[in-house]
Amino acid sequence: MAPADPRPDPGVLHGLGVGGRAVAGRVACMADRPAEPEHGARPDGPPEREAGRAAGALEAVAAELRRRAALARDQLGQPEAADVLEAQALMAQDPELAERIDALTGVGLTAERAIFDAFGEYRAALAGAGGYLAERVGDLDDIAARAIAVASGVPMPGVPDRADPFILVARDLAPADTALLDLDKVLALVTEEGGPTSHTAILARARGIPAVVGVAGARTLADGTPVLVDAAAGTVTPNPTEEALTELAERAQRAVHSQTATGPCRTADGVPIALLANIGGPSDVDKAVKAGAEGVGLFRTEFLYLGSATPPTFETQVEAYKAVLDGFPGKRVVARTLDAGADKPLPFLPLGHEPNPALGVRGLRAFRGEHQHLLDTQLRALAAAAEQSEAQLWVMAPMVADASDAKWFADRARAHGLTRVGVMIEVPAAALGAHAVLDAVDFASLGTNDLAQYTLAADRMLGALGALQDPWHPAVLKLIELTGIAGKATGKPVGVCGEAAADPKLAPVLVGLGVTSLSMAPAAIPEVRAALAEHTLARCQELAAEALSR
Incomplete structure (x- = not known):
């Protein structure tokens, strides 16, 4: 912003x-969504009838969400949207929620009011949990509104x-x-x-x-x-x-001009800046290729883990990783190891309750102990997939705090045969110590979403603090500059894979701060390519100096 x-x-x-x-x-x-059902209303029929109406409404909502998910995945090529819709359908059919609605209709509530109250209880629990779970409150509100509409005999919003x-x-x-x-x-x-x-x-x-x-x-x-x-x-x-x-x-x-520009990205004076894609799995490969991505700057490998009761097998991982790598022969693919824990809990990764998930056991921290075997399996699978592919596999770890973390991860990855090993710079301490961090690894990638969150002490999941999620803030830019300076001094590439990379106004500033690659949603690549082509490197550096001085 x-x-x-x-x-x-x-x-x-x-x-x-x-x-x-x-x-x-x-x-x-x-x-607007349906109004809150009347609290004191009593049903005309027995509790069993109200329970049946509520169950039927939730089933209708789940069916509609699954229909939309299939349409998004199979006809519109929107796997991210399909995943979200399927998760909502599962919420609508949660057995504990159904039991609570049965209990509420059993004490004389209407189907509409029972749905409202049951979802309200779940809503309060998620909101109190904070972080990623609090961000899902909107999903519950949507399901409840749709179910109340169906039970009331009116169209869904x-x-x-x-x-x-x-x-x-x-x-x-x-x-x-x-x-x-x-x-x-x-x-x-x-x-x-x-x-x-x-x-x-x-x-x-x-x-x-x-x-x-x-x-x-x-x-x-x-x-x-x-x-x-x-x-x-x-x-x-x-x-x-x-x-x-x-x-x-x-x-x-x-x-319009930006959409017709093709080929590798260069500044006006010919300096190459790699434009890469952020992807979530094999289904995103075609979009990235069609957008002209010069490779992948962020491959979110957690798509294999989230929503599963058990960790994916070695063979499953190799197959999935190879499907992505095969889409980019001869090009860079940067895979981020599993970014889980804290606000993204996994059933097979018990880490206990945390009062502040944003500062909790997440990313690399979750695997420096009894769960290290999960990381080792993933690193082995990535190395095996790379051996069978022509792509250039780079591997990086999230939530690295300092050079000690960087060295530990680099040693683990290289022990499994991986040759290009890097880290995410999203903790201010890692940016402040970027020279020492880069001495231990081969590259760094700045995650500007979390870097802004931690620099400005503003939870990125809290809409009320959205204005502080600002990659233009001089403090955030200063940390990016320090990392860029360290990259130049050590001869190591420094990229950005946060949302800031997709901003065509900010992209020249990032390049001026020493960033050598930008990774973004594929749809943003043409416009960023055109924006960089309008500026020389010297002009990018001038823009960076102006942004730092605000």
């Missing part, structure tokens, strides 16, 4: 931008059906809505709630839809209001001026 203008226009709404594009259009507001393209404005968007958006109709998303890691932001980024989330007052925009949504600036401007619309047209023309 770029720094805000010190004298903002009072008519402009501000939030967190997702993507780098700007679009103009007319507002279409999403209908959803995206308005309009003949002309529109800017969709909502309190928040559920995964079920975002996953199947008609991109011929929906020009941009504006939500009152949500943060940089909410499902709205994640799925909008994956689908290349410009969005501004966490916009206070968004729902004061009336249906039909003309607005200009600028994702790069994180602004929503009602009734934009002709001058603003002319500037938008010029940006759109540059965007």
Whole structure:
């Protein structure tokens, strides 16, 4: 998110931008969810009837979510969205939730009220857990609203059906809505709630839809209001001026040019900057290749582990890793070892309760002890997959705090035959000690999401602190600069694989700070390529100096 203008226009709404594009259009507001069911209402029939109505409503919701998941996966090529929808369907059919609803209807509540109260109890538990689990509260709210609507005999809440393209404005968007958006109709998303890691932001980024989330007052925009949504600036401007619309047209023309640019990325004076893709598994390979990715800068290997009661076997891992590597013959593929623990619990990785998951046992920390065998199996599988592929496998560990962590991981990885070993720089201590860290490994990759979180003491999952999730903050940029300086001094490459890499305005600044590669959602690659081609390295360094001095 770029720094805000010190004298903002009072008519402009501000939030967190997702993507780098700007679009103009007319507002279409999403209908509110059903009202809270009456608390004192009593059913006309016996408790068994109400329990049956509630169960039928939840089954209908689960079936609809599974239908949408299949459509997202098989026809729209949206595996990330499909995974989210399937997880929601499982929530809707949670046996403990069903038992609680049965108990509530048994004491005389209507089906609608029993659903509301049962989900409310689960909601409170997740919100109290904090971190990743708290971010799932919106998923529960969506399932409850859909089930209450079905039980009440009204349509499930959803995206308005309009003949002309529109800017969709909502309190928040559920995964079920975002996953199947008609991109011929929906020009941009504006939500009152949500943060940089909410499902709205994640799925909008994956689908290349410009969005501004966490916009206070968004729902004061009336249906039909003309607005200009600028994702790069994180602004929503009602009734934009002709001058603003002319500037938008010029940006759109540059965007068209960016989509036709191909080949390796270079600055205006010919300095190569590798543009890589962030992917979550084999299903993302085609999108990355079609976008012109020069390799993979972040392969999130946890897709094999999350949602499973047992760890994947060695053979399963080799097959999955090879499927990704085979998509990039001769190119770099950077695999991040399992980033689990704390706010991403796994049944086979018991780490105990933690009062502050963001600062807990996660990433590499989870495997420096009795669970080291899980890391060793993964490293062996990665090495075996690399032996059978023509890709250049690089492996890095998350949540590395210092040179001691870096050396321990490098020794483990090299013992299994891996030759390009690196670390994530997402803890400020690792950035401050980047020279010593890089002495122990072959490369580093900056995770700007967590780096901003820890630098500014702002939980990245907490929407209320979304404004502090700012990679433009001079303190965050200073840590990036220190890592870039260390990379140059040691002759080791330094990349960025956080969301900052996808910002076409920030990309030249990062290059000016010493970053040699940028990894992002595939949809962002063309625009970042075009942005870097407009600047010489010297100009990038000037822009970096200006950003640091703010």
